[in-house]
Every structure is written in structure tokens, then in C-alpha cells.
Amino acid sequence: MRSILERYLPERSVTPIFNLIKENNVHLKIVNERKTRHGDYRKMPNGAHQITVNANLNKYRFLITLIHEIAHLLAFEEFGRQIKPHGGEWKLTFRNLMLPFIRPEIFPTGLLPVIARHFRNPKASSDTDAELAIALKSFDPANDKNYIFEIPGGAIFRIYNGKTFKKGRRRVKRYECIEIDSGKIYLFQPNAEVELIK
Structure with a gap:
């Protein structure tokens, strides 16, 4: 496990992460990219803890x-399974684990x-923290994608599932964009990665 972690983590984080995984009996699966999430946690029917993380992350x-994901496991263990997945108990646990x-x-x-x-x-x-998402993306390999906030108003763009949109006005933090095929309006985070068409 340690040698696998060395391929995916900053060098000085490998030992403490290895210890966290071992202490909490985590079955870690490194999986192909999922567009809708970077990772997830599940308590399996046999009581084991399974965490999956996308392999393509920097x-x-x-x-x-x-x-x-480890914070989910520990928050549920400490506070019970009735807590909100991203509520105060999880935030406290996540913050304490990250410090x-x-x-x-x-x-x-x-x-x-x-x-x-x-x-x-x-x-x-x-990803919902635009500043953090942009800062983390700077460590990704170069690609042909743009952020919504970088493209001009009225530009046509495509998202990962092939749907096309026209960029509209900014509404507080997010951008209103019209889906070309349906005419429906969707809200996009400023750091959503898209492929500029025109």
C-alpha cells in the first residue's frame, strides 16, 4: 500500500496517510476518473470502510x-450516522485531519x-471553492479546457457530456448559461472547466 501511495501523494504525506488508512481499517480503491466526483466513502455491508479516489488527480x-473521505468515516464513527454528510461535525473533523x-x-x-x-x-x-480549484488546477497537466470566467460573454462552449451552452451574465458568484438544444438556463461555477467552441 505504501508504494502505491507514493505514486499519488506528496512525499512527506505518505507515512501519516498510510497510518490513517491502517488505523481506520480503510480499503482504498484508486479508480478511473469520474466526472461528478473526485472520491467517495462507503461503509460496506460487512462493516468495512471503502474509500475510492480518482487516479487522475494531481x-x-x-x-x-x-x-x-476519511473525515466522513471518522465523523460518522464519532457523531453517528444521522449527521449531515457535509455538516458541522464533518467540517470539524476534516479541518482537524488536514491541519x-x-x-x-x-x-x-x-x-x-x-x-x-x-x-x-x-x-x-x-471544486465549489473557485480560488482553491484554480490554484490546484495549476498543478494539473496542460489541457485544452478553459474556465467559465475566462471565456467572453456570449461564447459557445461544450461540457464533458457533450452538451453545448452559451455563456450569459454573472449572477452573484455563478454564471447563467443557456443550453443550446433546450433553451434551458443552467448556473455554472466560475471555475467550471469547459471547451470553448466559438
């Missing part, structure tokens, strides 16, 4: 995602202040 996003990792030996110094701000009140997904 090592910093992988670490945050894995700790996010020992928010160090320059693990994260690049430019990323540390963004991570520290995020963990004052962690979101259900690191």
Missing part, C-alpha cells in the same frame, strides 16, 4: 480528497494560504 488534490498537513514540506508555499483560507470553513467539494 498529488495535492488527491491528498485533500482522500482526507475529505497537520498544511505545511511547506507537503504543499507548495504559494498554495498554503489558499488551503488555509479554505479550511477555515471547508466546502462539500474543493
